[in-house]
Amino acid sequence: MPIPIKTGAEIEGMRLAGRLASEVLDMLTPHVRAGVTTLELDRLAHDLMVHQQKGIPATLGYQPPGYPPYPASLCTSLNDVVCHGIPDERPLKNGDIVNIDVTVIKDGWHGDNSRMFVVGEGTIAARRLCQLTFDAMWKGIVKVRPGARLGDIGHAIQTFAENAGFTVVREFCGHGVGARFHEEPQVLHYGRPNTLEELVPGMIFTIEPMINAGRREIKEDRRGNRPYDGWTIVTRDRSLSAQWEHTVLVTDSGYEVLTVSAGSPPAPAFASAGYGSATAPALAG
Structure with missing residues (x-):
C-alpha cells in the first residue's frame, strides 16, 4: 500500500492528537511511584483521555487479526516486558523500570508516544539502559529529512545501541500513523543506510526502538x-528491556516531533530541533 502523505489540515490534526498523547504522560509522571499499580495508572489515563481531552484511548478494544481485544487504555511494560504489557493489580516496586505507551484518538487522528520511567532510585545498569534507549530513538529522529531513506533511521539506531553493548528487538517496529493506528510505512530500528523507502514531506510515522x-x-x-494473554512479549533471557516513542513528521527541511508537550523530556544535545539539552529518563519516587 502507498505511504499516506498528510495535507496541512491533516498535519494540524496530528499535532493536536500528538500533544494530547504527550500530556497524558505528563499527567502520569508524578503518579509513577512505588506502591502504585499499573491498573490505577490506566484508570487515571483513561479518565483524562475520555473526560477531559474528549478523546478516545486507541488501545482499548483494539483487535488486529489474530489477537484478542486489548483490554486497557495504556500499555505498561515492566522490566523484562518488551512491549504490550497489560495493566494489572501488581504494585510497582523501587527499582522497577516501566514503559508507558499512550495513543489518543482526537477528531479521528492518532497521537502515539511512550516514555520510560524508573521507579525510585533504580540500578545504574537500568538507568543506563533507559537513557541509551532515549538517545537511540533520537539518533533515528535526527536522520529524518526529505531525501533520506528509512534504512538510514534503522541503521543509526542499531549502530548506536550495539556500540553501547545493547541489542535491538527485530520483531516489532515503528509505523505510519494518522487516521489509522497503524499504516505504511514500517520503520525498522535496524538495517542498512540508503535502503528502503525515500522520505518525503508530509509522511508521519513513529520511531520507537525496543532495546534489550x-x-x-x-x-x-x-x-x-x-495462559498467554495474547499480547505481552518478554525478553527470552529475562534481561531488562526499554523503549521510547515519538511520532515524527517529515517537513520540507527536516523533521518535526509531534508528540511534545510542556512536560516532554528535552532532546539530547546532538538533536537539532531546538529542544534543549539532554535529560535523564523520567524518575518516579
Missing part, C-alpha cells in the same frame, strides 16, 4: 504456566 540489555530474542509471556 541482554540478547535480542523475545518470546510470549507464559511465566508460571499461566
